[in-house]
Structure formats: C-alpha cells, structure tokens
Amino acid sequence: MRDFDYIAPKTVEETIKVLSEYKDDAKIIAGGQSLLNILKQDLMAPEILVDIKNLSELDYITYDDKDGMKIGATTTHHAVETSPLVLEHYPILAEMEHTLAFPQTRNWGTIGGNLCIQDPTGDVAPILIALKATVKIVGPNGERTLPMEDFSVDYYETVLEEDEILAEIQIPAVAPKTGIAYSKFRIVEGDAPIVGAAVAFTLNEDGTCADARIATNGTAPIPLRIPDAEAVFKGKKITDALIEEAVEIAGEAMECIPDIVASDEYKKRVAKVYVKRMAKKALSQIQ
Amino acid sequence: MIVEETFTVNAPAQKVWDFIINPELIGPCVPGLEKIDVIDENTYDTVVKVKVGFIKVKMNTRTVITEKDPPHHMKTVSDGRDALKAGEVHQEMTVDIKEQSENTTEISYKADVRITGKLATFGEKIMRSTTKKLSDQFIKNLKQKLEE
Amino acid sequence: MKKILNFTLNGDPYEVAVKPKTTLIELIRDEIGLTGPKVGCNAGACGACTVLVDGKAVDSCSVLALQVEGHHVETVEGLADGEKLHPLQEAFLDDGGYQCGFCTPGMLMAAKSLLNENPDPSIHEIRHGLSGNLCRCTGYVRIIDSIHDAAQRMKKEGGES
Amino acid sequence: MSEFSVIGKPIRRIDGVEKVTGAAQYTTDIKLPGMLVGKMLRSPHPHAKILNIDTHAAEKLPGVKAVITGPRDTLGVKYSNWRRYPHLMDETALAMDRVRYIGEPVAAVAAIDNDVAEEALSLIEVEYEILPAVFDPLEAMKDGAPKIHEGPTVRNNVSEARHFEFGNVDEAFKTCDYVREDTFYLHSVVHAFIEPYNSVARYEGDGHLTLWTTTQTPYYIQTLLAMALGLKEGNIRIIKPHVGGGFGGKMELFSDQVVASILSMKTGKPVKVELTREECFEGGRRRHPMYYTLKTGYMKDGRIIAKEAKLYTDGGAYNAMGPTSLYLSGFFQMFPYNIPNYRYDGFHVYTNKIPATAMRGFGGPQAEFTCDSQIDMIAEHLGMDPAEIRLKNRMEPGHVIPGLAKVESCGIKECIERAMESTGWKEKKGKLPKGRGIGMGCYGFMSGGVFNWINSPYAYSGAMVRVNVDGTVNVYIGSAEIGQGSDTVAAQIVAEKLGVPMSDINVIRGDTHTCPPDLGAWGSRQTLMVGNALIMACDQVLEKLYKTAAALMGPNVVYDYAAKDGRIFIKERPERGLDFVEVVKAAIRADEGNQIIGRGYYTPHDKGMVSPAYSFGAQVAEVEVDEETGKVTLLQVTTAHDCGQVINELGVEGQLEGAFVMGQGYTLSENLVTDQGKILNPSFVDYKLMRAPDVPENFTSLMVETYEPEGPFGAKEAGEGLTNPNAGCIANAIYDAIGVRITDMPITPEKILKALDEKKKKRQKDKRNE
Incomplete structure (x- = not known):
C-alpha cells in the first residue's frame, strides 16, 4: 500500500471542506471493507484519506410514520441488521443485512460505504430500490436528493462529485398491503452474491396491483431497476402467468457480464429464477 | 482475452487502409489518448488514460506494426505498462479489411489481449466490460472520422 | 507522517504513533507484538485476523489502525483470565475445535462476538456466525460443536454464580 | 477398548492450550533483532528467456541491503525431492535463464522493511524475450508445441510416463460380457492452507545456518537446502514451529526458504520472507488437472474383470511431486476393488503453469472420482444397486496386487455395510423425492509410502525416548505436526507404552538439531511409521526398567512385566509391582547415573512398492439439487472408515470431517482458473472455499476398527484417504437426484443446468422419434 495522509473530520461540514480542498487527491474511507483491498493492491493511490467512519453525526436510524426511516450513511450493517426499528418496519432490510458478506464486514462496514463502492453485485441497492428509497447527498452547495436507482453510474462509480458525500438513506413508510422479498444466489453460502433479486408489490383493496418494484443485482454494471417488468402488473391481478411475463421482460433488460464463476447466460437465467421466486414470495406475504 | 469485432464503414478500402496505418490519424480515435509519439513508420508510443471503475490506469504503450498487406491486412503488437505498475498489457491484433462495395468496407479485428499483474486479477470482470466499452467507443470514433 | 493513536488493547491503554496506512493487524502484530491474530489472506476473506472492537468481531486486516481511536480492542490473548481459560477455549480443547490452530485465534474471537450478542445460539446461528472465518483443517464441524458446547458451559457457569 | 489407558480415547491434544490462547508460535510470528524483509520478484510471463536483469537502481535505493539473481548469486543447483532420480530434478530457487510460468521467482531483495523491499522490486529491470507458451497437456504433447524443458528424458513435454500392468488385460476384455469406456476431466485446485509460505533464515557464519520455516518435511528441507547452498547438511538447522496447514503443499524445498537463506548469508542479518496470499497462488503449487480415460470390462453379474486406465496430467512448469501423483493415481484407481487384470498408462506433461504437486490424496481424488462415477454407470447399466456392485468387487484382507501391494487388514466390507445401514441406503437409493438423491463412494489409502525419493540412508522414521529422574518423559521425533495431531498421537503411544500420564510427556519436535531424521508428514505416514519407531524406543526403555524392577522385587523366576498407570508390575500378578518413578530412579543409579534412553526406528520391509498398510472407507452423501439453478446442497454425509485401531478418536473424527469438506470444495466450488x-x-475472495454455512449439518463418522499387524497398536491411516471418494460420491448422489451425470469437474450449478437442458432435449427428441 502506498503512503497517504489521513484526516478524520468531526463534522459533515468539515468533511466537505476537506474534500473541496483536496478534490481528486482525496478519497473517503468509511468502514473501508472494500476500499482497503483496493488500496492494498495499489489500484488507487490517494494523497489523503478522509475517514468518516467515526462521524457520529451520520450514525443514526430514525423512523416516523410520516417520513418513514432515515439511516445515516455511517451506520454499520450490523446496526441496521439488529435495529428494532428496522425489524419492525422493514424486516426485509434486516433480513438482507443479516446475510450481507460476513459478520466481520457487517460489524465494521457501513451501509453508505457499501452503496458508494458500487459493486454491481451489492446486496443493499436492490432492496432499497424496491423500498423506494432515496439518498441524500451533501456537497459544498448544499443538499440534493436522488432516487436510489439514480445513484449508480457504472461499475464502481456513482453520481457523487469529488466534493460530495452520501449522507443519508431515506425510506418511505411502506404502504399497507405491500409484500417485499429479496434473495440472492451464491454457490458458497456466506459468500458474495452472483445475482440477486428484490421484488415489492403493493395491492389495491380489490387485490389488483397498485404498485410493483423489481430490482436486481449482479445483472448489469449497476443495480438494475426494471420498470418495463414492473409495468406488467400495474392495475392487474397478479397471476403466475403475469409473473412469467414480467420475468421474461426482466431478462431482456439484464446485461450480465460473464466471469470466472458463471457465464452471462447462466447468470441471467438464475436472475430470472430469482425474480420469479421473489415475486411469488412477495405476493404470498399479502395474499 | 480475445476481443473480436466486425463492422462496416462507408468509405473505400484504400481510404480505410491509409487511415489505420497512420498513427497520427488513428491515434486520436483511441479513447483516452493523451499523447502519441511516432518513432518510425511502423512504431509508435502512446500514453492512454483509461478509467476502469475507480481505477485510473495510465498506460504507456509501444505499438509495432509487424505485418502489412495493403490494403487488406495488418498485424500489430503492443506492450503497455501502467504508470502505477498495477499491470501490463500485451496485445496482438490483426485487422482485416474487405471492400464490400465502392464505398463500403468491412473491417474486422481480432485482438488477443493479455493483461498481467493486479489489473488482470482484480478486475477480470471490469476489464472485460471496459474493454468492450472502449472498443465500442473506438469504432464509433473511427467511423465518424472515416465517414466525415 | 505518523499520527498519534489512543486506544485500549485487552484492557490496557496504548498511545502509539502509527503511519496512516498501518492496518490494525499490523499495529497489533508488528508494532505492539501480540502475535495471536494471524494474517491468512490480508483481504478480509479468511477471518484469521479477527479481533473484537467494542465487543464485535472485525477483520483487523481490513481496518486502519487510526480508525480504532478511542475504541476497545480485544485479541485472543485477552480471552483467558490469567490461567483460567475462557469456556470457549475449554470447549475448543475438549471438542477438538482446532487442528493446525492458525485460524483458531480468529475463530475464537468470531465466536466470542457471536456469544456476546447471542448467548444461546442455535447450530444454524453458529454456522452463519462463522461465515467470515475460513478453516481448511477441521471442516468446521467440531468448531461449531465447540461453540455450542461453550454456550452451554457459560449458561451453566452463569447460573451457578 | 478397555485395556488401553489413553489409546482410542478422545483426548485433549498436547498443543491445545497454546493454540487456543494465541501463544502458539508459527514461523510468521518470529521476529529476530535486526531482521530484514526479503521479497521476490516474479515473472509476469508464462514462458520467456531472460536476456538481462539490471539490479543497479534497486541496489542504490536507501534501505536495500541485498539484491540477488539466479545466475549471479545462487549455485543454480537443480534440486527437488527426487535426489534418487536426478533426471526429474528440474527446478532452481531463482530462474537462471528462462522462466516457465507466471509467478516464477526471478530475483529477490532484502531491505529494512516491506515498503522499501517492494519499491526495490519495482526498480529491478528484467529484459525478457517472450517465448511461445502452452497451457494444456494435450496441446503440449503435440509435435511442434513449445518445448518447456530440454533434457534427454523429456519427449514432447512428457517428463515422466508410468506404466503398470498385470493379468492379461487384452484377453480378459474379450471374455467380458460388456466393456465400457468413459472419459473424465479433473480440474485444478490449491491447498489453501491458511498459513502462507514463510521462512526466517539466520546465517551464523562459518557455514552454519538456522532456518525457521513452515514445512511438512524438516529433514527434506535440511538436506535439500544444503544442496542448494553448498553447505553441510549437519550445519543447517531447520526449525519447524507450529505449521498452519500443509496438505501436501509444504513438502518440498521452496524458493522462499532458499532465498531467505542466501539473503541472510549475503547480509549477515536474519531475513524473513513471507509470501502474500496472492503469491501463495501464483508462486505456489496445486493439485493436478487430469484427462482420464477408463475402459472397464465386466460381467452380467457385476464382476469387474479388467480395467485399463489412461491419463494425462497437466504437471505445470516443473515436476514437483507430480510423478508420484501420476503413479499413485493409477494405483488408487484399483482401490478398494479386486481388479484381476489391470493396465495403466500415465503421462506427466509440462505446461506453462504453476507446478502441480502432492495434495491430500496424492492422485487419489482424481482416481476415485473417475472410478466411483464409472462403477455407478456400470451398476445402472446392469440394474444393480451401486452398493451391491461395490461389495461384490471389494478387496478382501490379504489381497495382493501383483508387483505392487500387499494388503493385510481390510475393513471395506464392514465400511460399506455400516454406511448403508446408518444412512438407510436401501430405503433411500432411487426412492427419494425428485431433486434429492443419495450416492456412494469408496476408497482405500496408504499409511505412508515406501518411497525414498530423497535417497537418504536414514530410517524412514526415528525416535528417541528419554526418561527423566521424576518419571517424566522427553520424546524426540523428527516427524512434522502440521495440524493433523501427530504429536499428540506420539505422546499417547509413549504414555500407553510406559504407563505414564499424558501430562508427563514432553514431545520435542520440529528441530533437526535435536530430533532424529524423519521423512516428514506426507502420504499419511506418521502414525504408523513414527508410532512404530516410538514403540521400539519405549521397548528399549522398558527392557531396562523391567530388569531393574526384577532386581528390586527379586522374584526367583523370570516373569513378564508390564507398565501401566504409573506402575511396573508382574503381568500375571498385577498386585505385585513398584512405582514407576521408584524403578526409574533405581535404574538410573544402577546404570551409574546414565539417563534412561531408548532409540527406535522404522523402515518398511517386504510391503510391496507403495505402502506398509492400507486404510479403507465408504462414504455416503445425500444431496438436494435445485433444478432451476443447478445448485447442490449437501443434506447428510456419512463416512465409515477403517483406520485400524483408533489412537485418538477426536483426532480421527476431525480429520475425516476436514477431509470431507475439502473434497466438497473440490467437487462443487473450488477451481483455480487460468487464462x-x-x-x-x-x-x-475469488477462490471459493467452503465456509461454515455450507458444510452438511448432519455429518456422521463411523469407526470400523480392524487390526493392522504392521501398525502401532494396530493403527493405520486416517484423514487423507477420505479426500478421495467425495467427488464421485457427490456426483453419484446428484445423478440419483436428477439423472444427470457430470464427468467434467468441478460440478458447478451451471454445468448441472446445461446437462438438465440436454437431457430434456434428448427426451423430447426421443418422444418425437417414438
């Protein structure tokens, strides 16, 4: 690893100031569970690391019925996994966190750091997309808020400018009659996912679909929301046939990259299986 | 890793040939090209900056044209090294040009790209997709210039 | 340029000057000289370097030393109380929870972290709780049994006192 | 068994407390005053000539103490365990004029710290001329393929061919009701011990050197290092601290050991060379990929009459232990069956990849996968139960393989029967719900090899037992504890023989200056070979003690004596005896103050070409296959193992479980991928080892105890052999579950889906044709 300078700002304001000063020469470290590996490989050589791991200002989980949940970016995966508020209002989020990487990673790694690294197989983004989450970004010119699905740009690249940080994840309250499911495919349990799928359905009183969300990981350079597949369900009663139709459309949207573990066709095929399974599971929660 | 592409441009074969063997002309089509030094008629050095995810690679590369059969076929061998020493790239590429009609030419190239060092091991999947992206970009640039 | 770091290690206060790029495992092994935690992969994948920070398991190869400013770090060396072994250690001995022993310090600390949070884990929960620790010798079976056994011992000890 | 005090008991290991407290010292934990960091520069090319190495800039870097290259600073000696067969020795510590795989060490530096060392490596300029390379053994054998090694014995990159044959194979095939031929491919995996390769060398001057290193074979390292450095073997001291796993990957002299030594000699300072995990892959060893063809002739009743096996191994750039893997793969192909007519041809082929070597099973995992898969195919063809066909063709005790092996004890029948009974085989086989299946694999394995590649006149194992005045016992053994529990087994054997408590035994091991020579830990040899040496040493001690006891008790006839529970007594009159310590004291006095010392050794005699004894076992796995994703989940695994007399039950069970899970990874997830x-x-991160949540929740180990006359207390191998049947066993269970057979390892979910697709297509086609 190359030498770098180090600073641990005490506030968000101070963090932005440092970033504005150093720009491209600075890199943020939170839990560093991915970043340190990259630094050790000398694939990146920042002049200064800006450590926000202990930035308590961004370490919180709150909930109210009107605005839903707010999770500070430096909240650890473990805190999300075990939060009574998360368990009560978004059990699927806790469930996902419970199987994210290893206990060690969850204990030290942060939810914000995970999103910012933008590993295309990441677990967190699809479920947040399904939950209609938004992210709050803070920069020298104030705040901006984006839907989760607009946060990622490419492999390991997000919309964040050099002087911006991801500050908060906002998840609206879940509408009544909503079912949400997420699961991922791995060859080795307790290992990183190959592909995964999150599906959320909200039903009208008459049982027709008021809203659907489908998002996958490992199927494109970024977490993939698939509106065309979602559209299949709108206003209709969800049936197996409809699910099959959506799955096919979802498959069309996927651009899987082959790697040493699996081919692109295989990944797509399994991702489709997971979309189907999660759709059925989500539906089963409300029927 | 083998990268193969076949595409057509609206230009005569000879024009295509003249273009691709001239580093001064083809160089700027390479995405991220920062600098090009022509050493002799068959040899040129380039500095190419590529962003691979969060990795910024600056490749210092020497390319030698090893086979020339105008205006149909050429072969180049390139060796590049990243300034941060994250890896090296050895590429052998053959380009075949087929005139389809007076103003349409089919270009196919096949590149055997060998990446060594950390770039190869860390970024297998990223490198693959990046290579594809860069290749698409290159073709787009090339077409644009040739069809101008 | 080195920076000053204050933290506690197995209950003792430390003030050390470290280079920013020093990882926690390098600080513990190379600077302070405790060699219990091991480096197996240096990539956060094998768990041999597992230590506790504020009671929770982390891969000390994947944490910068400066990040534990003000935190409490525990290594396997802090597990026994003098000569009295921790129930986890006793159980690993009785149930064959180790072979080459290289992953053992990390396994024990991952197990401690698990039991800190869940004193009565099921076999399933133990398996899940060890997913970050590789063992090439035992096939995990005996490690899982050892931890289950340790939990029972601790319950019993707790009940007696 | 009740007559034993400590043998066969689930006993705490003697290295336990230090291992659970973090006190146990491994090579990586050693820090000497003034110690430098050594690092190696590795080849980025699979095959290239080295035209020039410029080290000037590296040498000038402040903090750099030495830079070495092969031609300039080493003797260039080709060394390996093959001293008896010099034509197989093909590797040097640092490349001399050519590199043959990516990762091959080319130069090395010693510097004050890791950063400086790495910087120095980046300043070494190596000029290469890239040569054509070849990566597949079948390609490498073609005329015109790049030549990886010159040399009179290498033809078409084949470095070694093995052939054995007995019976009359061609005639036998003619008499068979059926003959079938199947081909298989086995992929590459690595040892993945958790402790990386590392060494600390301290040159003491005058030709004396101490090397701490992580190794399975301290004596091999001593003798080969002497060869590589041009020093006297006896002046080199190898210390093997605790070792974090080996599995066959640490039984050779490696570059880090030589390089650390040379750097220490050059600088006069201790030097530590530690490989990163990445280097362990790129500059390490692996298990052999193999192309395997099996032709088997059999009768309608299931009897196997003849077999012909042909295999081509991808040996990588150097021989390493490959020729033995090649030999043993052909050998274990017969186990645990009675094959009356057998022919084997194996070819060890060089490729431009990392060398392949011994790895747990030593050629056996590849052999048993093909053998077990094919036996199930034969059973299906005949409509037989796969367990029945195995029973029908099994070896019997006393089995002789002409010219190769004599099998004394053999519990394979009991193993198969007990595994069947314990798993409910008959109720389950072919009757489980769709997507679930059960499969069997069987194996036999060696208990140490009779091979003496190293060409040493020393006995295979040596032992010395010293009894102290207070009855405590110091045991000196040259064998290598690498996690398998062999030191504890040694202590148990001595405790049992002398009748002293385990807590009074001190095992002194892992130091070639104090311990007798021993061939080390490979081929499952330690319990049997060291055990026998220890028994001989203990018998010498007891002889002296019994004499003293007899003198003290003064019986007027010659009685047999025994030692047990801290007493020495007349065997037939246990109440007549003396305290062990009392006898020891008297014996020392009687011998004018000489400490009581017993020496023992073991070298196998008259035991055929392979091993003094063979273990056996049967493995049953129950799997579930997700037919939409192809994922395999192991529900239940049962192994029945015949290891003769169990010495340490906990140890045996742990070894069996570990072996199974390693085999599980081999079958389902591990794969060393090269391009x-x-x-x-x-x-x-990217090489996928099994993790705790993946292993079967239900794992049953059944001990089938036989008595092996050649083994100490009747003991033989445990823990390596069980690596062998897993792949076949799991493949057979998958076939039972979903009717597809994968013959191309590893068995990935993707391959399963592809096979299911093909099966479906075929069924549709068949339907159309009907």
Whole structure:
C-alpha cells in the first residue's frame, strides 16, 4: 500500500471542506471493507484519506410514520441488521443485512460505504430500490436528493462529485398491503452474491396491483431497476402467468457480464429464477 | 482475452487502409489518448488514460506494426505498462479489411489481449466490460472520422 | 507522517504513533507484538485476523489502525483470565475445535462476538456466525460443536454464580 | 477398548492450550533483532528467456541491503525431492535463464522493511524475450508445441510416463460380457492452507545456518537446502514451529526458504520472507488437472474383470511431486476393488503453469472420482444397486496386487455395510423425492509410502525416548505436526507404552538439531511409521526398567512385566509391582547415573512398492439439487472408515470431517482458473472455499476398527484417504437426484443446468422419434 495522509473530520461540514480542498487527491474511507483491498493492491493511490467512519453525526436510524426511516450513511450493517426499528418496519432490510458478506464486514462496514463502492453485485441497492428509497447527498452547495436507482453510474462509480458525500438513506413508510422479498444466489453460502433479486408489490383493496418494484443485482454494471417488468402488473391481478411475463421482460433488460464463476447466460437465467421466486414470495406475504 | 469485432464503414478500402496505418490519424480515435509519439513508420508510443471503475490506469504503450498487406491486412503488437505498475498489457491484433462495395468496407479485428499483474486479477470482470466499452467507443470514433 | 493513536488493547491503554496506512493487524502484530491474530489472506476473506472492537468481531486486516481511536480492542490473548481459560477455549480443547490452530485465534474471537450478542445460539446461528472465518483443517464441524458446547458451559457457569 | 489407558480415547491434544490462547508460535510470528524483509520478484510471463536483469537502481535505493539473481548469486543447483532420480530434478530457487510460468521467482531483495523491499522490486529491470507458451497437456504433447524443458528424458513435454500392468488385460476384455469406456476431466485446485509460505533464515557464519520455516518435511528441507547452498547438511538447522496447514503443499524445498537463506548469508542479518496470499497462488503449487480415460470390462453379474486406465496430467512448469501423483493415481484407481487384470498408462506433461504437486490424496481424488462415477454407470447399466456392485468387487484382507501391494487388514466390507445401514441406503437409493438423491463412494489409502525419493540412508522414521529422574518423559521425533495431531498421537503411544500420564510427556519436535531424521508428514505416514519407531524406543526403555524392577522385587523366576498407570508390575500378578518413578530412579543409579534412553526406528520391509498398510472407507452423501439453478446442497454425509485401531478418536473424527469438506470444495466450488497461464482468482475472495454455512449439518463418522499387524497398536491411516471418494460420491448422489451425470469437474450449478437442458432435449427428441 502506498503512503497517504489521513484526516478524520468531526463534522459533515468539515468533511466537505476537506474534500473541496483536496478534490481528486482525496478519497473517503468509511468502514473501508472494500476500499482497503483496493488500496492494498495499489489500484488507487490517494494523497489523503478522509475517514468518516467515526462521524457520529451520520450514525443514526430514525423512523416516523410520516417520513418513514432515515439511516445515516455511517451506520454499520450490523446496526441496521439488529435495529428494532428496522425489524419492525422493514424486516426485509434486516433480513438482507443479516446475510450481507460476513459478520466481520457487517460489524465494521457501513451501509453508505457499501452503496458508494458500487459493486454491481451489492446486496443493499436492490432492496432499497424496491423500498423506494432515496439518498441524500451533501456537497459544498448544499443538499440534493436522488432516487436510489439514480445513484449508480457504472461499475464502481456513482453520481457523487469529488466534493460530495452520501449522507443519508431515506425510506418511505411502506404502504399497507405491500409484500417485499429479496434473495440472492451464491454457490458458497456466506459468500458474495452472483445475482440477486428484490421484488415489492403493493395491492389495491380489490387485490389488483397498485404498485410493483423489481430490482436486481449482479445483472448489469449497476443495480438494475426494471420498470418495463414492473409495468406488467400495474392495475392487474397478479397471476403466475403475469409473473412469467414480467420475468421474461426482466431478462431482456439484464446485461450480465460473464466471469470466472458463471457465464452471462447462466447468470441471467438464475436472475430470472430469482425474480420469479421473489415475486411469488412477495405476493404470498399479502395474499 | 480475445476481443473480436466486425463492422462496416462507408468509405473505400484504400481510404480505410491509409487511415489505420497512420498513427497520427488513428491515434486520436483511441479513447483516452493523451499523447502519441511516432518513432518510425511502423512504431509508435502512446500514453492512454483509461478509467476502469475507480481505477485510473495510465498506460504507456509501444505499438509495432509487424505485418502489412495493403490494403487488406495488418498485424500489430503492443506492450503497455501502467504508470502505477498495477499491470501490463500485451496485445496482438490483426485487422482485416474487405471492400464490400465502392464505398463500403468491412473491417474486422481480432485482438488477443493479455493483461498481467493486479489489473488482470482484480478486475477480470471490469476489464472485460471496459474493454468492450472502449472498443465500442473506438469504432464509433473511427467511423465518424472515416465517414466525415 | 505518523499520527498519534489512543486506544485500549485487552484492557490496557496504548498511545502509539502509527503511519496512516498501518492496518490494525499490523499495529497489533508488528508494532505492539501480540502475535495471536494471524494474517491468512490480508483481504478480509479468511477471518484469521479477527479481533473484537467494542465487543464485535472485525477483520483487523481490513481496518486502519487510526480508525480504532478511542475504541476497545480485544485479541485472543485477552480471552483467558490469567490461567483460567475462557469456556470457549475449554470447549475448543475438549471438542477438538482446532487442528493446525492458525485460524483458531480468529475463530475464537468470531465466536466470542457471536456469544456476546447471542448467548444461546442455535447450530444454524453458529454456522452463519462463522461465515467470515475460513478453516481448511477441521471442516468446521467440531468448531461449531465447540461453540455450542461453550454456550452451554457459560449458561451453566452463569447460573451457578 | 478397555485395556488401553489413553489409546482410542478422545483426548485433549498436547498443543491445545497454546493454540487456543494465541501463544502458539508459527514461523510468521518470529521476529529476530535486526531482521530484514526479503521479497521476490516474479515473472509476469508464462514462458520467456531472460536476456538481462539490471539490479543497479534497486541496489542504490536507501534501505536495500541485498539484491540477488539466479545466475549471479545462487549455485543454480537443480534440486527437488527426487535426489534418487536426478533426471526429474528440474527446478532452481531463482530462474537462471528462462522462466516457465507466471509467478516464477526471478530475483529477490532484502531491505529494512516491506515498503522499501517492494519499491526495490519495482526498480529491478528484467529484459525478457517472450517465448511461445502452452497451457494444456494435450496441446503440449503435440509435435511442434513449445518445448518447456530440454533434457534427454523429456519427449514432447512428457517428463515422466508410468506404466503398470498385470493379468492379461487384452484377453480378459474379450471374455467380458460388456466393456465400457468413459472419459473424465479433473480440474485444478490449491491447498489453501491458511498459513502462507514463510521462512526466517539466520546465517551464523562459518557455514552454519538456522532456518525457521513452515514445512511438512524438516529433514527434506535440511538436506535439500544444503544442496542448494553448498553447505553441510549437519550445519543447517531447520526449525519447524507450529505449521498452519500443509496438505501436501509444504513438502518440498521452496524458493522462499532458499532465498531467505542466501539473503541472510549475503547480509549477515536474519531475513524473513513471507509470501502474500496472492503469491501463495501464483508462486505456489496445486493439485493436478487430469484427462482420464477408463475402459472397464465386466460381467452380467457385476464382476469387474479388467480395467485399463489412461491419463494425462497437466504437471505445470516443473515436476514437483507430480510423478508420484501420476503413479499413485493409477494405483488408487484399483482401490478398494479386486481388479484381476489391470493396465495403466500415465503421462506427466509440462505446461506453462504453476507446478502441480502432492495434495491430500496424492492422485487419489482424481482416481476415485473417475472410478466411483464409472462403477455407478456400470451398476445402472446392469440394474444393480451401486452398493451391491461395490461389495461384490471389494478387496478382501490379504489381497495382493501383483508387483505392487500387499494388503493385510481390510475393513471395506464392514465400511460399506455400516454406511448403508446408518444412512438407510436401501430405503433411500432411487426412492427419494425428485431433486434429492443419495450416492456412494469408496476408497482405500496408504499409511505412508515406501518411497525414498530423497535417497537418504536414514530410517524412514526415528525416535528417541528419554526418561527423566521424576518419571517424566522427553520424546524426540523428527516427524512434522502440521495440524493433523501427530504429536499428540506420539505422546499417547509413549504414555500407553510406559504407563505414564499424558501430562508427563514432553514431545520435542520440529528441530533437526535435536530430533532424529524423519521423512516428514506426507502420504499419511506418521502414525504408523513414527508410532512404530516410538514403540521400539519405549521397548528399549522398558527392557531396562523391567530388569531393574526384577532386581528390586527379586522374584526367583523370570516373569513378564508390564507398565501401566504409573506402575511396573508382574503381568500375571498385577498386585505385585513398584512405582514407576521408584524403578526409574533405581535404574538410573544402577546404570551409574546414565539417563534412561531408548532409540527406535522404522523402515518398511517386504510391503510391496507403495505402502506398509492400507486404510479403507465408504462414504455416503445425500444431496438436494435445485433444478432451476443447478445448485447442490449437501443434506447428510456419512463416512465409515477403517483406520485400524483408533489412537485418538477426536483426532480421527476431525480429520475425516476436514477431509470431507475439502473434497466438497473440490467437487462443487473450488477451481483455480487460468487464462494464458495467468491465475484469475489468486485470493480467498475469488477462490471459493467452503465456509461454515455450507458444510452438511448432519455429518456422521463411523469407526470400523480392524487390526493392522504392521501398525502401532494396530493403527493405520486416517484423514487423507477420505479426500478421495467425495467427488464421485457427490456426483453419484446428484445423478440419483436428477439423472444427470457430470464427468467434467468441478460440478458447478451451471454445468448441472446445461446437462438438465440436454437431457430434456434428448427426451423430447426421443418422444418425437417414438
């Protein structure tokens, strides 16, 4: 690893100031569970690391019925996994966190750091997309808020400018009659996912679909929301046939990259299986 | 890793040939090209900056044209090294040009790209997709210039 | 340029000057000289370097030393109380929870972290709780049994006192 | 068994407390005053000539103490365990004029710290001329393929061919009701011990050197290092601290050991060379990929009459222990069956990849996968139960393989029967719900090899037992504890023989200056060989003690004596005896103050070409296959193992479980992937080892105890052999579950889906044709 300078700002304001000063020469470290590996490989050589791991200002989980949940970016995966508020209002989020990487990673790694690294197989983004989450970004010119699905740009690249940080994840309250499911495919349990799928359905009183969300990981350079597949369900009663139709459309949207573990066709095929399974599971929660 | 592409441009074969063997002309089509030094008629050095995810690679590369059969076929061998020493790239590429009609030419190239060092091991999947992206970009640039 | 770091290690206060790029495992092994935690992969994948920070398991190869400013770090060396072994250690001995022993310090600390949070884990929960620790010798079976056994011992000890 | 005090008991290991407290010292934990960091520069090319190495800039870097290259600073000696067969020795510590795989060490530096050392490596300029390379053994054998090694014995990159044959194979095939031929491919995996390769060398001057290193074979390292450095063997001291796993990957002299030594000699300072995990992959060893063809002739009743096996191994750039893997793969192909007519041809082929070597099973995992898969195919063809066909063709005690092996004890029948009974085989086989299946695999394995590649006149194992005045016992053994529990087994054997408590035994091991020579830990040899040496040493001690006891008790006839529970007594009159310590004291006095010392050794005699004894076992796995994703889940695994007399039950069970899970990874997830010789997954992030949540929740170990006359207390191998049947066993269970057979390892979910697709297509086609 190359030498770098180090600073641990005490506030968000101070963090932005440092970033504005150093720009491209600075890199943020939170839990560093991915970043340190990259630094050790000398694939990146920042002049200064800006450590926000202990930035308590961004370490919180709150909930109210009107605005839903707010999770500070430096909240650890473990805190999300075990939060009574998360368990009560978004059990699927806790469930996902419970199987994210290893206990060690969850204990030290942060939810914000995970999103910012933008590993295309990441677990967190699809479920947040399904939950209609938004992210709050803070920069020298104030705040901006984006839907989760607009946060990622490419492999390991997000919309964040050099002087911006991801500050908060906002998840609206879940509408009544909503079912949400997420699961991922791995060859080795307790290992990183190959592909995964999150599906959320909200039903009208008459049982027709008021809203659907489908998002996958490992199927494109970024977490993939698939509106065309979602559209299949709108206003209709969800049936197996409809699910099959959506799955096919979802498959069309996927651009899987082959790697040493699996081919692109295989990944797509399994991702489709997971979309189907999660759709059925989500539906089963409300029927 | 083998990268193969076949595409057509609206230009005569000879024009295509003249273009691709001239580093001064083809160089700027390479995405991220920062600098090009022509050493002799068959040899040129380039500095190419590529962003691979969060990795910024600056490749210092020497390319030698090893086979020339105008205006149909050429072969180049390139060796590049990243300034941060994250890896090296050895590429052998053959380009075949087929005139389809007076103003349409089919270009196919096949590149055997060998990446060594950390770039190869860390970024297998990223490198693959990046290579594809860069290749698409290159073709787009090339077409644009040739069809101008 | 080195920076000053204050933290506690197995209950003792430390003030050390470290280079920013020093990882926690390098600080513990190379600077302070405790060699219990091991480096197996240096990539956060094998768990041999597992230590506790504020009671929770982390891969000390994947944490910068400066990040534990003000935190409490525990290594396997802090597990026994003098000569009295921790129930986890006793159980690993009785149930064959180790072979080459290289992953053992990390396994024990991952197990401690698990039991800190869940004193009565099921076999399933133990398996899940060890997913970050590789063992090439035992096939995990005996490690899982050892931890289950340790939990029972601790319950019993707790009940007696 | 009740007559024993400590043998066969689940006993705490003697290295336990230090291992659970973090006190146990491994080579990586050693820090000497003034110690320098050594690092190696490795080849980025799979095959290239070295035209020039410029080290000037590196030498000038402040903090650099030495830079070495092969031609300039080493003797260039080709060394390996093959001293008896010099034509197989093909590797040097640092490349001399050519590199043959990506990762091959080319130069090395010693510097004050890791940063300086790495910087120095980057300043070494190596000029290469790239040569054509070849990566597949079948390609490498073609005329015109790049020549990887010159040399009179190498033809078409084949470095070694093995052939054995008995019976009359061609005639036998003619008499068979059926003959079938199947081909298989076995992939490459790595040892993945958790402790990386590392060494600390301290040159003491005058030709004396101490090397601490992580090794399975301290004596091999001593003798080969002497060869590589041009020093006297006896002046080199190898210390093997605790070792974090080996599995066959640490039984050779490696570059780090030589390089650390040379750097220490050059600088006069201790030097530590530690490989990163990535280097362990790129500059390490692996298990052999193999192309395997099996032709088997059999009768309607299921009897196997003849077999012909042909295999081509991808040996990588150097021989390493490959020729033995090749030999043993052909040998274990017969186990545990009675094959009356057998022919084997194996070819060890060089490729431009990392060398392949011994790895747990030593050629056996590849052999048993093909053998077990094919036996199930035969059973299906005949409509037989796969367990029945195995029973029908099994070896019997006393089995002789002409010219190769004599099998004394053999519990394979009991193993198969007990595994069947314990798993409910008959109720389950072919009757489980769709997507679930059960499969069997069987194996036999060696208990140490009779091979003496190293060409040493020393006995295979030596032992010395010293009894102290207070009855405590110091045991000196040269064998290598690498996690398998062999030191504890040694202590148990001595405790049992002398009748002293385990807590009074001190095992002194892992130091070639104090311990007798021993061939080390490979081929499952330690319990049997060291055990026998220890028994001989203990018998010498007891002889002296019994004499003293007899003198003290003064019986007027010659009685047999025994030692047990801290007493020495007359065997037939246990109440007549003396305290062990009392006898020891008297014996020392009687011998004018000489400490009581017993020496023992063991070298196998008259035991055929392979091993003094063979273990056996049967393995049953129950799997569930997700037919939409192809994922395999192991529900239940049962192994019945015949290891003769169990010495340490906990140890045996732990070894069996570990072996199974390693086999599980081999079958389902592990795969060393290379592209043009470049390893694409040299990390524990990308190389997929099984993790705790993956292992079967239900694992049953059944001990089938036989008595092996050649083994100490009747003991033989445990823990290596069980690596062998897993792949076949799991493949057979998958077939039972979903009716597809994968013959191309590893068995990935993707391959399963593809096979299911093909099966479906075929069924549709068949339907159309009907």
